[in-house]
Amino acid sequence: MCPATEVDTTSPRETARAGSTALTVERLCKTYGETTALDGVSFSVGHNEIVGLVGPNGAGKTTTINMVLGVLEPSSGTIHVEGVDIAAQRSRALQSTNFAAVYAPLPGNLTVCQNLRVFGLIYAVSDLKARIDFLLEQFELEHFRNIKCGLLSSGEQTRVGLAKAMLNRPRLLLLDEPTASLDPATAREIRARIHDFAMQDSTGVLWTSHNMYEVEEVCDRVLFLARGRILLEGNPRTLPREHGKNSLEELFVTVAREPLSLGVG
Amino acid sequence: MFITRTFAIVLRQAYLIRGSFSRLFPLFAWVAVDIVLWGFITKYLNSVTASGFNFVPVLLGAVLLWDFLIRVMQGVTMAFFEDVWSRNFLNIFATPLSISEYLGGLVISSIATSAVGLAVMFALATTVFGLSFMTYGLMIVPYLLTLFLCGIALGIFSSAVVLRMGPAAEWFIWPIPALISPFAGVFYPIATLPKWMQYVSELLPPSYVFEGMRAVVTGGSFSLSALLWGGCLAILYVLLAAWFFARTYRYAVRTGLLARYSAESVS
Numbered sequence: 449m450c451p452a453t454e455v456d457t458t459s460p461r462e463t464a465r466a467g468s469t470a471l472t473v474e475r476l477c478k479t480y481g482e483t484t485a486l487d488g489v490s491f492s493v494g495h496n497e498i499v500g501l502v503g504p505n506g507a508g509k510t511t512t513i514n515m516v517l518g519v520l521e522p523s524s525g526t527i528h529v530e531g532v533d534i535a536a537q538r539s540r541a542l543q544s545t546n547f548a549a550v551y552a553p554l555p556g557n558l559t560v561c562q563n564l565r566v567f568g569l570i571y572a573v574s575d576l577k578a579r580i581d582f583l584l585e586q587f588e589l590e591h592f593r594n595i596k597c598g599l600l601s602s603g604e605q606t607r608v609g610l611a612k613a614m615l616n617r618p619r620l621l622l623l624d625e626p627t628a629s630l631d632p633a634t635a636r637e638i639r640a641r642i643h644d645f646a647m648q649d650s651t652g653v654l655w656t657s658h659n660m661y662e663v664e665e666v667c668d669r670v671l672f673l674a675r676g677r678i679l680l681e682g683n684p685r686t687l688p689r690e691h692g693k694n695s696l697e698e699l700f701v702t703v704a705r706e707p708l709s710l711g712v713g
Numbered sequence: 714m715f716i717t718r719t720f721a722i723v724l725r726q727a728y729l730i731r732g733s734f735s736r737l738f739p740l741f742a743w744v745a746v747d748i749v750l751w752g753f754i755t756k757y758l759n760s761v762t763a764s765g766f767n768f769v770p771v772l773l774g775a776v777l778l779w780d781f782l783i784r785v786m787q788g789v790t791m792a793f794f795e796d797v798w799s800r801n802f803l804n805i806f807a808t809p810l811s812i813s814e815y816l817g818g819l820v821i822s823s824i825a826t827s828a829v830g831l832a833v834m835f836a837l838a839t840t841v842f843g844l845s846f847m848t849y850g851l852m853i854v855p856y857l858l859t860l861f862l863c864g865i866a867l868g869i870f871s872s873a874v875v876l877r878m879g880p881a882a883e884w885f886i887w888p889i890p891a892l893i894s895p896f897a898g899v900f901y902p903i904a905t906l907p908k909w910m911q912y913v914s915e916l917l918p919p920s921y922v923f924e925g926m927r928a929v930v931t932g933g934s935f936s937l938s939a940l941l942w943g944g945c946l947a948i949l950y951v952l953l954a955a956w957f958f959a960r961t962y963r964y965a966v967r968t969g970l971l972a973r974y975s976a977e978s979v980s
Contacts, residue, residue: 480969514972517807521967539809547807555725555799562728569721570808612804 469494469531470620470652471516476525478511478676485511487676488525493620493652498643500667500684501656504704508676509656513549513622516654518542529620543571548613549624553605556598560589560608563597564615571616583611586641602629610638614645621646621653627662639666660684660696670696672703679703718810722818723825726792730826736791740826741833744780748834751776752842770848770930772900775923777834777844779899782860782867782919783890784830788823789868790875790886797880802974812959819872820865827864831857852929855940856922862947863918867893869954873961879974898923918947 471493478486486508493499501509514520516527518538527534529541554563561580568576584590587607592600597608606629613621626642627635643666646653657663663670664684672680680687680703684696693699730736755768762768796805805815838844846853871886878885896910897919903911914920921943928935965971 478969510972514803514969517803519803519807519966520969520972539811542807543809549803552800552803554804555795555801557733557795557799558725558728562725566721566725566728567804567808569717569724570805570810572715572717572809 470497470529471654472526472528472531473512473516474526474528476512476515476527477523478508478515478520479523484676486515486522489673489676489678490525491671491678491681493654495619495650495652496647497669498646498653498655498667500663500670501654501673502658502660502663502670502700503673507673507704509673510549510551510624511676512673513547513624513654513656516620516622517545517547543616544619545622546571546613546616546618546620547622547624548606548609548626549622550606550609550626550628551624552609554597554608554612556596559594559596560584560600560611561593563608564612567612568615573615579615583614586614587611587638603631603634606630607634607638610642617649617651619649619651621651623653623655625657626655627657627659635662642666660700664696672700674703715809715814718814719817719821721810722792722815723821726795726818726822727825729795740784740829744784744830744834745837747776747780748773748837748842752838756842769842769844771927773838773842773844774849774926774930775899777838778856778860778922778926779890779894779897779919780834781827781831781857782864784827785823785861785864786867786871786890788826789819789865790871791826792819792822793868793872793875794883797875797883797974800974802971806962806971812962813955816869816955816958819868823865823868824861827861849926849929852925852940855944856926859918859922859940859944859947862944862951866947866950866954869951869958873954873958876958876965877961877970893917893919896920902927916946918943918950921946 469492473492474490476486476489477484489508489512491499501512503509511520515522516529516534518534518541521535527541530544532541534541554567558566561584564580564583565576568580573579584593587610589604589607589611592604592608597605600608606626610626613623621642623642627638630638639662642653645651655663655667667684670682670684670687671678680691680699682690688694688696688699691699691702693702730740751773752769755772758768758772759766796802835846839846849856867889871889874885875882896906896913897917898906898914899919903914903920903924906914921939925935925940927933962971965974
């Protein structure tokens with residue numbers, strides 16, 4: 449049995465019907481035998497909104513992302529992308545979605561350009577050549593156009609993954625620790641670029657990170673996930689003070705270790 | 714169904730083969746070795762038997778057709794294994810690509826790669842060993858088609874087994890044609906087999922092809938309806954294999970196996 453954990457005051461489905469959400473997740477549960485990985489999670493991501501999904505290792509962040517991507521079936525609950533139920537119309541829902549994750553690099557035996565062309569065809573991107581050229585320029589990858597991805601540094605591979613994630617101008621972008629392997633200077637540039645892309649294309653972004661500085665800088669809203677449940681939600685810049693903490697990192701540690709001291713969990 | 718998505722899978726395979734000698738070489742090298750080896754064996758047999766029976770169309774033709782089936786099967790599995798080896802499942806299946814589009818891409822890739830092997834075998838067998846396809850007449854078309862469908866079915870089934878059991882299950886896949894060949898009567902009439910093996914043969918489309926081929930070559934009676942039945946069985950196996958793959962994929966999504974494929978199991 450998965451009880452619902454709802455901290456969002458608006459019903460996700462109501463917002464989805466109004467056509468203003470990129471992602472609506474309702475009462476999502478995932479169990480593996482006796483183990484509960486996700487326990488009644490509900491939230492939504494609006495267009496032009498970047499939502500941070502943070503939590504300790506094993507909290508259920510990647511499980512949530514995998515379910516939204518259709519590679520993991522929920523035990524119960526629903527996921528709507530742009531109002532389209534992913535369980536009923538997987539291909540249609542994923543047509544307007546894309547993702548980048550540090551643990552899912554593109555095939556290293558294809559060049560940057562070949563990888564982008566293959567995925568561009570899968571997403572049926574119009575005027576693919578121009579789109580690839582634009583993204584190579586945006587992510588400073590022109591010099592690596594004909595280099596095999598496996599020969600690139602991890603930071604360069606991350607940028608190729610992000611270029612792939614932007615190929616189809618997704619309305620929902622899922623980023624699982626997108627700057628984990630980047631140096632601070634490159635990470636800052638990439639954060640700014642992702643933000644610009646999201647705003648230009650009215651994209652909703654779900655962004656997981658262990659870097660609280662990054663979450664504070666980039667995200668409009670943050671969800672604290674622990675033990676498969678969303679325990680806190682709010683503005684990352686004001687949420688720490690609301691709970692008597694000096695920083696988001698301090699709040700993170702408290703949520704991860706002593707959630708009861710905050711009256712949650 | 715988006716044809717561009719299917720084309721993407723084919724294009725990926727083309728990029729990989731074009732840029733890799735180790736992928737290009739096996740497309741024609743091993744079948745060429747097989748034809749040369751069996752070509753000389755048949756020549757030798759022709760020289761030592763006094764009956765005047767020509768072994769070339771029976772033995773060398775059988776090797777050529779059986780190798781074609783293996784190439785078709787491997788064309789599908791190799792294209793699938795590229796995603797296994799490059800740990801690409803998350804990237805590929807978190808897209809709008811449907812299972813039918815994906816399998817379509819694997820099949821078209823296999824058509825292209827097996828055609829290379831077939832052309833090399835045809836060229837070697839005819840020019841070096843004097844195999845004449847006029848001996849088979851137009852029947853070569855349904856023979857190839859039935860074996861092609863059977864190879865596709867085996868390739869899709871094998872891919873599903875690897876999807877379900879993990880990358881290490883690759884080693885279950887390679888010997889499958891060798892396990893089938895004794896029952897398929899590639900080199901001898903099905904009547905040679907014990908009764909229980911003959912019952913198994915009746916379920917294998919290639920057995921109808923090889924029986925038919927021998928009948929045509931030796932001028933014996935040939936049952937068109939038997940070959941038609943073999944073709945229908947092959948179509949049925951393609952559909953069953955695609956159903957099995959789709960079912961395995963759904964299992965992998967439901968249990969989390971797809972998202973954690975490198976673990977090889979969910980327990």
